[in-house]
Amino acid sequence: MGLIVQKFGGSSVANTERIRNVARIITDTYKAGNDVIVVLSAQGDTTDDLLEKAAEINPRASKREMDMLLATGEQMSISLCAMAIEALGYPVVSLTGWQAGVRTSRTYGDARVSRIEKERLESELGQRKIVLVAGFQGVNRFDDITTLGRGGSDTSAVALAAALHADLCQIYTDVDGVFTADPRKVEGARKLDEITYGEMLELASLGAQVLHNRSVEMAKKYRVNLEVLSSFSGKPGTKVKEVVKTMEKSHISGVAKDKNIARLALVGLNHEPGTAFKIFSLLAKEKINVDIILQSIGRGDTKDISFTVTRSDLPRAKELLELHHKNLGFERIEVSDRCAKVSIVGAGMIGSPGVAAMMFEALFDAGININMISTSEIKVSVLVDETDADRAVQVIHQRFFREFDQK
Numbered sequence: 001m002g003l004i005v006q007k008f009g010g011s012s013v014a015n016t017e018r019i020r021n022v023a024r025i026i027t028d029t030y031k032a033g034n035d036v037i038v039v040l041s042a043q044g045d046t047t048d049d050l051l052e053k054a055a056e057i058n059p060r061a062s063k064r065e066m067d068m069l070l071a072t073g074e075q076m077s078i079s080l081c082a083m084a085i086e087a088l089g090y091p092v093v094s095l096t097g098w099q100a101g102v103r104t105s106r107t108y109g110d111a112r113v114s115r116i117e118k119e120r121l122e123s124e125l126g127q128r129k130i131v132l133v134a135g136f137q138g139v140n141r142f143d144d145i146t147t148l149g150r151g152g153s154d155t156s157a158v159a160l161a162a163a164l165h166a167d168l169c170q171i172y173t174d175v176d177g178v179f180t181a182d183p184r185k186v187e188g189a190r191k192l193d194e195i196t197y198g199e200m201l202e203l204a205s206l207g208a209q210v211l212h213n214r215s216v217e218m219a220k221k222y223r224v225n226l227e228v229l230s231s232f233s234g235k236p237g238t239k240v241k242e243v244v245k246t247m248e249k250s251h252i253s254g255v256a257k258d259k260n261i262a263r264l265a266l267v268g269l270n271h272e273p274g275t276a277f278k279i280f281s282l283l284a285k286e287k288i289n290v291d292i293i294l295q296s297i298g299r300g301d302t303k304d305i306s307f308t309v310t311r312s313d314l315p316r317a318k319e320l321l322e323l324h325h326k327n328l329g330f331e332r333i334e335v336s337d338r339c340a341k342v343s344i345v346g347a348g349m350i351g352s353p354g355v356a357a358m359m360f361e362a363l364f365d366a367g368i369n370i371n372m373i374s375t376s377e378i379k380v381s382v383l384v385d386e387t388d389a390d391r392a393v394q395v396i397h398q399r400f401f402r403e404f405d406q407k
Contacts, residue, residue, distance in 0.1 A: 001033035002167030003125070007040075007135065007157035011174040012231040013077050014044035022231060023084035025172070026130060030090060035125045037164070039135040039157040040081060042073025063108035067137075067147045071097070074134035074153070082132050093124050094132040097145075102138035102156065104146045111138060111146035113155060113218075116163035133160065151212020158215045162222035169224050171211060172231040177238030178203070178210050181255045181397045185390065188401060192253060193236075194244040199253045199345050202379050206256040206343040216240070244347075251355050252346030255397045257389050259340045261291075262314040263371070265306040266321065268331025276305065278328055282320055288313045292341070292374040292383060302331070306372060308383065311337050339371065340389035343381040344396060356380045362399035368392050 006026065013019050022040075030036045050069055054061050078094035085092040101117030124131045135153025140146050148155050154171060161169035175183060176191050178200065183189040195203075197220035204213040210228055219226045219240065229237025269275055276295070283290055291308045309317050314337055321333055349355045359380055363370060368391065372383035384392050 001035075003035040003037070003164060004029055005037045005039065005157050005161040005164070005166045005169045006172060007153055007170070008038065008172045008231055009153065009174070010041040010044050010046070012172050013040055013081065018231075019077075019081050019084050022172075023081060023088060025231060026081075027085060027088050027090050030130055035128075037121065037125070037131045037133060037160055037166070038081070039133050039153055039160065040074060040077040041135050041153040043077055043080075046073040046076065064144060067108050067145050070147050071134070071137045071145045074136050078132040078134050085130055085132075090130060091128060092130040092132060094134075095120065095124075096134045097137035097156070098139035098143075100131075100133045100160070102133075102159070104138035104140050104148070106140045106142065106146075108144075108146055110149035111140065113138060113148070113159045116159060118163055121160070121164065148214075151215060154212045154215035155218065158218045158222075158224055158226070161224045162218060167225065168227060169219070170227045170229060170237075171215075172229060173210060174230065174232065175210065176230045176233055176235050177228050178240070178254070180253065180401055181393055182209075182257075186255070186394055186397050188397060190401065192238050194239040194241060195253055196244050196347055197240060197242060198378060199347055200240050202343070202345040202376075203254050203256050206258055206341065206345065206379070206381065211240075251348035251352045252344045252400050253348075254345050255393050255400070256343045256345065257340060257393050258343075259386060259389060260310050260312075261308050261339050261341050261383070262311045262335065262337040263306060263308050263339050263383065264314070264317060264321070265304060265334040266328070266330040267304050267334060268302045269305060270329040271301050271303055272329070275328065278324075279305065279321070280307075282324060282328075283309075283317060286316060286320060288317050288320075292372050292381060294372050308339075308341070308372070338386045339383050340386045340392075341381050341383055342389060342392045342396065343379055344400070345379050347378050349380075350377055358399055359396055362395045363392060366391060366395040368395070 008022050012022055026038055082092045082094040101120055103115045104111035104113055135156040137147050178192050178195050179189045181189040201216040204211050204216050226240035227237045293307045296304045344359055368384055368388045370382045374381045
């Protein structure tokens with residue numbers, strides 16, 4: 001037997017019945033002879049409710065005070081779940097992020113885990129207690145509460161598994177594992193038995209919402225054995241690992257969609273050396289992340305540069321570029337927040353000609369126009385109109401996986 005870290009998302013602990021279900025899963029793992037550390041998210045819509053309460057009081061509240069508030073959601077979950085485990089007759093202790101020794105960077109709202117001080121955790125495990133840890137949070141060098149940003153509980157779980165050399169880290173969600181596409185929206189989506197860290201990282205970064213990309217990065221770095229599974233069905237999940245068996249006849253592992261995309265185009269830029277550097281260094285200084293970039297020849301001695309950012313970054317990016325209009329030397333800015341990124345991911349693309357062509361053919365047959373393209377060894381992404389995004393995912397998925405649909 002060994003040490004198992006389990007993480008349960010907000011939907012898994014949304015109400016009393018589900019908390020008791022989670023308590024049974026945890027105690028069954030413990031009864032099998034394992035040491036168990038459990039990371040919990042806030043219940044259901046608790047975080048959204050707390051954000052609404054804050055907005056009512058002060059829409060411009062400091063990030064420090066927001067972290068102080070938002071961290072309470074996970075604390076509710078761990079205390080309630082500990083009570084459920086106590087009621088089943090098992091030894092248990094609930095710990096906040098800082099009690100569990102989760103030390104983070106100083107950044108409020110989007111902190112990074114810097115180290116885990118293991119003494120308290122090891123002491124509680126040594127007493128054969130089930131240890132429940134509040135996800136999404138830690139403490140910085142000022143002893144202030146910090147939160148880890150979107151997907152933070154996934155990161156908390158993987159960080160604990162890495163620090164304590166856990167034998168397995170299980171991420172429990174409301175779906176049975178990692179699918180070739182969102183099974184709630186795409187007909188014929190099928191569960192993968194296993195997927196590589198690289199493929200999972202790409203899918204997570206491209207809009208798949210099963211795991212957060214920071215948690216996958218950490219799992220890959222520290223070789224954490226990761227499994228994604230459902231807290232409701234009891235079925236085996238998807239293993240995330242370094243090397244997997246070739247996935248039958250398909251060259252790809254999944255199709256992902258991201259609608260949190262906006263496109264900016266700088267039209268009529270001068271053909272001067274360093275223009276691209278000026279543009280993207282300006283955005284980088286403001287921590288605005290740029291994704292797909294396309295440079296094209298314009299008219300005469302000018303060129304056009306198009307690129308994508310998240311929709312939340314669009315107003316600031318546009319404002320910055322307009323502010324530096326003279327220095328950058330462009331004619332005008334064109335903006336669109338009605339687009340989406342659709343991507344295919346698969347290690348099977350390497351050395352397999354024609355994969356991108358299959359994707360483009362599927363979109364052509366469906367009458368879907370491609371605005372921008374980005375590629376890597378295991379990924380092809382296209383920018384399409386937002387209204388075409390769902391249909392694009394369906395036709396691409398059908399093109400690559402139809403042999404499975406026919407079985």
